[in-house]
Amino acid sequence: MRCSCKNCGVYMIQSEDSHLGCVCPECGNRCTACLGTNSVMDREAVRALKGNPLLADAMLNRIMEPEFEDEEQD
Secondary structure, X not given: OOOEOOOOXXXXXXXXXXXXXXXXXXXXXXXXXXXXXXXXOOHHHHHHHOOOHHHHHHHHHHHHHHHHHHHHHO
16 A cells, blocks of 8 residues: 655655554654554454444445545545
């Protein structure tokens, strides 16, 4: 996934230290948006989500929200 910094717009790179996510080489901003949940989940937690119909709707709505906001601004 390619992410741009929400602070300055520069292309962010994956962090290779103990903190998961991306780091902006320009301003140092850190972001975990591309991880999807903004948190780390263990395998058991991911398995527990499998087959949950409400999760599919919630995730789809969350993914589509930014696109709708962008279209409204144009």
